[in-house]
Amino acid sequence: MNSMKFIIPLLAALLLAPLAGLHATPSADQYHQPGATIPRMFFGDKTRIGQPFAKDPSVIRFGGHYLMYFSLPPFAKELAPTNAPRGWSIGIAQSTNLFDWIKVGELWPAQQCDQKGLCAPGARVLNGKVHLFYQTYGNFPKDVICHAVSDDGVNFWRDESNPVFHPTGDWNNGRAIDAEVFPAGDRLLLYFATRDATGKTQELGVASAPLNSNFSRSTWTQLCDRPILKPELPWETRCIEAPTVTKRGDIFVMFYAGGFNNDPQQIGVATSKDGVNWTRSSNAPLLPNGAPGAWNSSESGHPGYFAADDGRSYLFFQGNNDHGKTWLLSCFELGWQDNAPYLLKPVAN
Numbered sequence: 001m002n003s004m005k006f007i008i009p010l011l012a013a014l015l016l017a018p019l020a021g022l023h024a025t026p027s028a029d030q031y032h033q034p035g036a037t038i039p040r041m042f043f044g045d046k047t048r049i050g051q052p053f054a055k056d057p058s059v060i061r062f063g064g065h066y067l068m069y070f071s072l073p074p075f076a077k078e079l080a081p082t083n084a085p086r087g088w089s090i091g092i093a094q095s096t097n098l099f100d101w102i103k104v105g106e107l108w109p110a111q112q113c114d115q116k117g118l119c120a121p122g123a124r125v126l127n128g129k130v131h132l133f134y135q136t137y138g139n140f141p142k143d144v145i146c147h148a149v150s151d152d153g154v155n156f157w158r159d160e161s162n163p164v165f166h167p168t169g170d171w172n173n174g175r176a177i178d179a180e181v182f183p184a185g186d187r188l189l190l191y192f193a194t195r196d197a198t199g200k201t202q203e204l205g206v207a208s209a210p211l212n213s214n215f216s217r218s219t220w221t222q223l224c225d226r227p228i229l230k231p232e233l234p235w236e237t238r239c240i241e242a243p244t245v246t247k248r249g250d251i252f253v254m255f256y257a258g259g260f261n262n263d264p265q266q267i268g269v270a271t272s273k274d275g276v277n278w279t280r281s282s283n284a285p286l287l288p289n290g291a292p293g294a295w296n297s298s299e300s301g302h303p304g305y306f307a308a309d310d311g312r313s314y315l316f317f318q319g320n321n322d323h324g325k326t327w328l329l330s331c332f333e334l335g336w337q338d339n340a341p342y343l344l345k346p347v348a349n
Contacts, residue, residue: 038295039330039331039332039345040099041098041099041100041101041329041330041331042295042328042329042330043068043070043093043101043328043329043330044326044327044328044329045070045072045091045103047072047079047103048072048073048074048075048076048079049073049075049076049079050076050078050079051325051326052326052327052328053072053073053326053327054070054071054072054091054318054327054328054329055070055071055119055120055302055318055327055329056070056071056119056120056121056178056242056302056304056318057069057070057302057304057316057317057318057329057331058070058121058122058123058244058304058316059098059123059304059306059314059316060123060124060125060130060153060306061125061308061309062125062130062153063152063153065094065095065096066094066095066096066097066098067092067093067094067095067123067130067153067154068092068093068094068095068101068316068329069090069091069092069121069122069123069132070090070091070093070121070329071088071089071090071091071119071120071121072088072089072090072091072106072119073088074086074087074088074117085108085109085117086116086117087109087115087116087117087118087137087138088117088118088119088137088138089106089107089108089109089117089118089119090106090107090118090119090121090132090134091103091105091106092104092105092106092107092153092154098306098308098314098331099331104154105154105155107121107132107134107148107156110158111146111158111162113136113144113146113162113163114136114146114162116136116137116138116139117136117137117138118134118135118136118137118146119134119135119137120134120135120137120177120178120179120242120302121133121134121179122134122178122179122180122181122244124181124182124183124188126183126188126211129149129150129151130149130150130151130152130153130156131147131148131149131181131215132147132148132149132150132156133145133146133147133164133179133180133181133190134146134147134148134179135176135177135178135179136163140175141173141174141175141195141199142166142174142175143175143176143177144163144164144165144166144175144176145163145164145165145166145176145177145179145190145192146158146159146162146163146164147159147162147164147215147216159214159215159216159217160216161216161217161218162217163217164215164216164217164219164220165179165190165192165207165217165220167192167194167205167207167222168222169222169225170197171196171197171225171226171227172194172195172196172197172203172205172227173194173195173196173197173198173199174194175194175195175199176192176193176194176205177192177193177194177241178191178192178193178241178242178243178302179191179192180192180242180243180244180245182245182246182247182252182275183211184247184252184275185211186210186211186212187208187209187210187211188208188209188210188211188213188215189206189207189208189223189245189275190206190207190208190209190220191204191205191206191243191245191254192204192205192206192207192243193205193240193241193242193243194227196227196230200238201230201231201238201239202231202238202239202240202241202260203227203229203230203231203240204227204228204229204230204240204241204243204256204278205222205224205227205228206222206223206224206228206275206276207220207221207222207223208220208221208223209221223276224276228276228277228278229243229254229256229270229278229280231258233258233268233280233283235258235259235266235268235284235285235288236258236259236268237258237259237260237263238260239257239258239259239260239263239265240256240257240258241256241257241302242256242257242301242302242303243255243256244256244303244304244305245275245305246305246307246313248336248339249339250273251271251272251273251339252271252272252273252274252275252278253269253270253271253339253341254269254270254271254272254278255267255268255269255286255303255305255315255341256268256269256270256303257301257302257303258285259299259301261299261301261324262298262299262320262323262324263299264288264289264297264298264299264300264301265289265299265300265301265302266285266287266288266289266299266300266301267285267286267287267288267300267301267303267315267317268280268281268282268284268285268286269281269282269286269340269341271339281340285300286341286342286343287300287303287315287317287332287343288300289319290319290321293321294321295319295320295321295328296319296320296321296330297321298319298320298321298322298323298324299318299319299320300317300318300319301317301318301319302317302318303315303316303317304316304317306331312333313333313334313336313341314331314332314333314334315331315332315333315334315341315343316329316330316331317329317330317331317332318330332344332345
């Protein structure tokens with residue numbers, strides 16, 4: 001389907017080697033607050049700006065271990081290698097237990113469409129390969145969805161038809177970000193966030209491609225002529241984004257982010273019978289931001305759902321307590337009752 005296999009340049013790898021300790025997983029003790037619920041997992045990468053910063057988690061199991069894809073900010077000038085990309089990139093971390101993560105790779109811009117940056121990865125294992133859908137960054141309102149494929153989860157071939165998708169219609173401004181794909185029957189559903197025609201309100205849409213296709217640009221069909229979910233509740237402010245989807249029996253379940261970054265952003269739930277028409281499960285967020293002083297007091301945002309082989313399921317998300325100066329990734333295990341999710345919070349003091 002393509003060429004342009006991505007491998008981190010040797011020079012960049014050598015220059016980053018002295019900074020290897022900068023992406024060590026923080027200790028949960030560091031974020032303890034009396035009376036707060038503290039997740040077991042925290043991950044932040046310091047190689048870009050010298051302090052923890054990782055956003056937009058997407059987790060899969062592949063090759064006998066777990067892989068987490070996440071967004072990395074532009075390099076600070078004093079930490080940048082000579083060939084550093086100028087914009088956002090995608091990081092890749094590996095784990096054997098879902099809680100302790102080590103970074104093993106990065107995706108840098110490699111095509112004309114992503115020269116200003118790429119981020120917000122959505123990973124899915126299909127037919128023994130890792131398919132990564134991600135957005136360009138820095139072209140607003142012309143940011144679009146791209147596609148890459150990997151045999152090992154770290155080294156990717158970019159789709160030559162990139163960008164593979166952006167929405168059409170007078171209900172949106174043509175932007176597509178926050179890709180999430182989910183197989184349903186004989187098709188692959190692509191969920192995305194876009195803006196309304198004025199560019200002020202973030203909302204969700206959906207497209208599909210045949211599951212037996214190569215997911216290049218010509219294979220996608222937009223399935224909606226209006227938003228499938230848009231902000232309506234006070235806590236959602238003017239933004240719904242970052243959809244992540246699973247299925248429980250015959251019901252599709254979506255976790256989504258309401259509110260722009262640090263609005264605060266919080267995580268809600270919606271359900272659907274067909275994957276296209278959605279109804280909120282509650283008027284309140286499933287995972288709100290934390291109390292003042294908590295590690296996630298500025299937000300609990302951008303969810304990423306993961307179903308483990310043992311039947312347990314987890315909700316990964318991003319949070320911070322300094323209005324975005326730093327960002328950490330974490331997760332809670334989920335419980336289910338009548339196909340409705342709830343959080344299993346492991347530590348309370």
